[in-house]
Amino acid sequence: MSKYSVLGLIKNAFNDNKNWERAWRDPEPKKHYDVIIIGAGGHGLASAFYLAKNHGIKNIAVLEKGYLGGGNTGRNTTIVRSNYMLDENALFYEKSLKLWEQLSHELNFNVMFSQRGVLNLANSDSQMDAITRRGNTMRLNGIDAELLDRRQVKKMIPYLDFSKTARFQIKGGLLQRRGGTARHDAVAWGFARGADQLGVDIIQNCEVTGFKTKGNNIEIVETSRGPIGCGKVGFAVAGSTGHLASKLGMKLPIESHVLQAFVSEPLKPIIDHVVTFGAGHFYISQSDKGGLVFGGDIDMYNSYAQKGNLPLIEDVVTAGLAMIPGLSRLRIVRHWGGIMDMSMDGSPIIGKSPIDNLYLNCGWCYGGFKATPGSGWVFAHTIANDAPHELNAGLNFDRFRVGRSVDENGGGPVPNRH
Amino acid sequence: MIRIKCPYCGLRDHSEFNYIGDATKIRPVSPELANDEEWFDYIYIRDNPRGVHQEYWQHITGCRSYVKVLRDTVTHEVLKTGLPSDDLLFSYEAEK
Ligand SMILES: Cc1cc2nc3c(=O)[nH]c(=O)nc-3n(C[C@H](O)[C@H](O)[C@H](O)COP(=O)(O)OP(=O)(O)OC[C@H]3O[C@@H](n4cnc5c(N)ncnc54)[C@H](O)[C@@H]3O)c2cc1C
Ligand SMILES: [Zn+2]
Numbered sequence: 001m002s003k004y005s006v007l008g009l010i011k012n013a014f015n016d017n018k019n020w021e022r023a024w025r026d027p028e029p030k031k032h033y034d035v036i037i038i039g040a041g042g043h044g045l046a047s048a049f050y051l052a053k054n055h056g057i058k059n060i061a062v063l064e065k066g067y068l069g070g071g072n073t074g075r076n077t078t079i080v081r082s083n084y085m086l087d088e089n090a091l092f093y094e095k096s097l098k099l100w101e102q103l104s105h106e107l108n109f110n111v112m113f114s115q116r117g118v119l120n121l122a123n124s125d126s127q128m129d130a131i132t133r134r135g136n137t138m139r140l141n142g143i144d145a146e147l148l149d150r151r152q153v154k155k156m157i158p159y160l161d162f163s164k165t166a167r168f169q170i171k172g173g174l175l176q177r178r179g180g181t182a183r184h185d186a187v188a189w190g191f192a193r194g195a196d197q198l199g200v201d202i203i204q205n206c207e208v209t210g211f212k213t214k215g216n217n218i219e220i221v222e223t224s225r226g227p228i229g230c231g232k233v234g235f236a237v238a239g240s241t242g243h244l245a246s247k248l249g250m251k252l253p254i255e256s257h258v259l260q261a262f263v264s265e266p267l268k269p270i271i272d273h274v275v276t277f278g279a280g281h282f283y284i285s286q287s288d289k290g291g292l293v294f295g296g297d298i299d300m301y302n303s304y305a306q307k308g309n310l311p312l313i314e315d316v317v318t319a320g321l322a323m324i325p326g327l328s329r330l331r332i333v334r335h336w337g338g339i340m341d342m343s344m345d346g347s348p349i350i351g352k353s354p355i356d357n358l359y360l361n362c363g364w365c366y367g368g369f370k371a372t373p374g375s376g377w378v379f380a381h382t383i384a385n386d387a388p389h390e391l392n393a394g395l396n397f398d399r400f401r402v403g404r405s406v407d408e409n410g411g412g413p414v415p416n417r418h
Numbered sequence: 419m420i421r422i423k424c425p426y427c428g429l430r431d432h433s434e435f436n437y438i439g440d441a442t443k444i445r446p447v448s449p450e451l452a453n454d455e456e457w458f459d460y461i462y463i464r465d466n467p468r469g470v471h472q473e474y475w476q477h478i479t480g481c482r483s484y485v486k487v488l489r490d491t492v493t494h495e496v497l498k499t500g501l502p503s504d505d506l507l508f509s510y511e512a513e514k
């Protein structure tokens with residue numbers, strides 16, 4: 001397969017762009033694979049890519065029940081950051097951010113990673129204390145963070161509600177300049193193309209429906225396109241993890257919940273960064289097409305439906321208007337939902353499972369998109385070596401058994417609180 | 419909007435309720451005798467079914483009592499509601 005280049009662009013332009021080759025093959029499933037990854041979202045595809053690239057494993061398949069990137073990868077608000085406090089999260093997400101910074105080059109595919117800065121507002125004195133502590137912790141871990149006071153925030157983002165009568169006064173904010181957004185589809189497509197070039201079979205319209213086990217091992221993966229033999233198996237199915245695990249009689253510290261996202265009618269450039277509210281759950285950025293992309297809380301009740309409910313929309317919009325009153329005349333043109341794998345401590349699970357040749361990649365809650373390259377990197381390492389990378393050793397399943405949860409917000413073992 | 423029938427107040431919008439969560443988890447009866455595995459299961463492990471789920475909601479803007487709800491997690495249809503002590507799953511299966 002050819003490399004994308006300026007020369008290629010010019011050449012194809014002369015042929016009316018009719019001769020571009022497929023970005024990835026559409027292979028029939030083989031009888032057996034050394035590694036089967038279930039789920040062709042960003043995480044599954046990145047895992048397959050790094051398994052082939054970093055660990056030289058050749059015989060890999062990624063099985064996808066729908067089309068690749070059609071799950072949460074293609075539904076998220078694309079915020080990328082590494083502003084965490086606990087080491088297990090901070091070091092892992094920072095590795096991921098470093099991979100993002102090189103990703104378009106590594107994949108020879110423009111993932112449109114835009115380091116426009118992520119600003120978390122503080123709307124009370126105690127929040128100011130909290131973000132100061134967070135910023136300091138980040139800097140101790142070598143992660144960039146800048147504390148802004150009210151005046152500095154106003155200079156940078158004048159469209160927030162700075163009026164004397166604002167219900168929630170802006171005290172300041174924590175800025176991570178290296179954070180930003182990326183093009184969600186491009187991430188899936190780039191990893192798919194990269195993995196395919198390294199010989200990975202990406203098999204779409206192939207739903208995993210069950211397993212045949214022998215002893216404590218999975219021998220056969222049953223699919224809608226027939227049984228497939230396997231050496232090792234990796235789950236990367238996000239919100240469907242609980243359902244898939246039930247086929248093995250396995251129960252996990254995870255609940256599935258629906259998160260909605262929204263896009264407004266397109267506007268001239270107004271929102272130059274990613275901005276999040278302190279007084280409520282609301283985050284916003286502007287896409288290259290001009291639409292404002294925003295979201296808030298999950299719907300709060302267990303759900304496997306990729307659609308949410310109206311009261312939550314009202315909630316999100318109320319928070320948005322409190323933060324940016326100028327949004328009030330704006331029309332929402334699209335909204336949708338994705339099923340999120342909410343873990344019991346708000347942190348992901350990447351590692352070994354109770355079954356010998358099965359590996360888990362789940363529990364991403366609100367924030368797995370930014371993890372995509374890092375998740376693939378450490379998951380590939382874990383599968384290839386049958387042992388975790390140092391960056392995901394603390395994010396294992398067994399942490400719950402010994403009560404060593406990685407609870408960034410101190411929310412407790414209640415999935416919808418993270 | 420999901421509509422939930424509170425045993426005290428009648429049919430109400432779900433926005434009047436606070437979602438509490440899975441109602442099938444039972445705290446170890448004798449905490450001092452329970453082993454780590456039982457605590458692990460009670461605190462962290464969830465069935466997380468794709469389909470019928472038995473759960474608690476609290477009618478916070480109404481009578482404030484807990485309500486047990488049997489709901490489908492795919493269609494969001496409420497199949498049954500009752501008092502916290504009711505076993506809705508059992509009566510639902512029996513009626514089927
Ligand atoms: C509305 C919304 C907004 C979000 N915003 C952000 C954000 O701003 N920043 C951020 O970092 N994260 C965000 N997230 C979270 C992020 O999108 C996810 O954590 C991440 O994309 C998960 O990637 P994945 O590859 O694990 O899952 P997915 O992309 O969901 O991929 C899983 C795949 O598995 C497939 N699958 C499921 N079951 C089976 C089966 N039985 N057989 C075969 N295939 C199967 C699915 O079809 C799907 O394609 C958001 C999520 C949502 C829903
Ligand atoms: Zn009531």
